[in-house]
Amino acid sequence: GRTPQVQWEAPWNGGRxxxxxxxxxxxxxxxxxxxxxxxxxxxxxxxxxxRPIYPWDLIGSMYELLGIDPGAKLPHPEGKAITAIPSKEDGYETGGRLTEIL
Structure with missing residues (x-):
């Protein structure tokens, strides 16, 4: 959401x-x-x-409910290892699946 503080300096000129x-x-x-x-x-x-949650945590939880393996390797024309969602092994922070609501 938006911050309550108004930023009067340029380039915001009254924006938040x-x-x-x-x-x-x-x-x-x-x-x-x-x-x-x-x-x-x-x-x-x-x-x-x-309990930090990242967008890929929510998407991974949705994939699980749909029966899609969030860690599945996706085909890539250059043979690169691409997963359905980013992981810690890829260097991304993650809070994990939303087990509280699965």
């Missing part, structure tokens, strides 16, 4: 920044358990307090 590390999402249906909150932010909503 973003909280790039913290966001919310509603996930419903498709086999996900309802009525759960996963993770939390600090009191100001600026940083992750516990």
């Amino acid at each position: 920044g973003h909280y790039g590390r913290v966001f919310s999402a509603v996930v419903a249906g498709g086999g996900f358990k309802g009525g759960r909150v996963v993770g939390s932010s600090d009191a100001r909503g600026e940083s992750v307090k516990d």
Whole structure:
């Protein structure tokens, strides 16, 4: 979301920044358990307090519910090892599957 602080200096001229590390999402249906909150932010909503979740964690959880192996190797014309979602082995941070709602 947007920060409450207004940035008056150029080039923003009265615009507001973003909280790039913290966001919310509603996930419903498709086999996900309802009525759960996963993770939390600090009191100001600026940083992750516990249970960081990355976009590929959510996508991997969706793949699992669809019966797709998130770690599956995908075909590549140059024979490169490409996986369905990034992993720690690829150098990406991950919070893991959303087991709380699977």
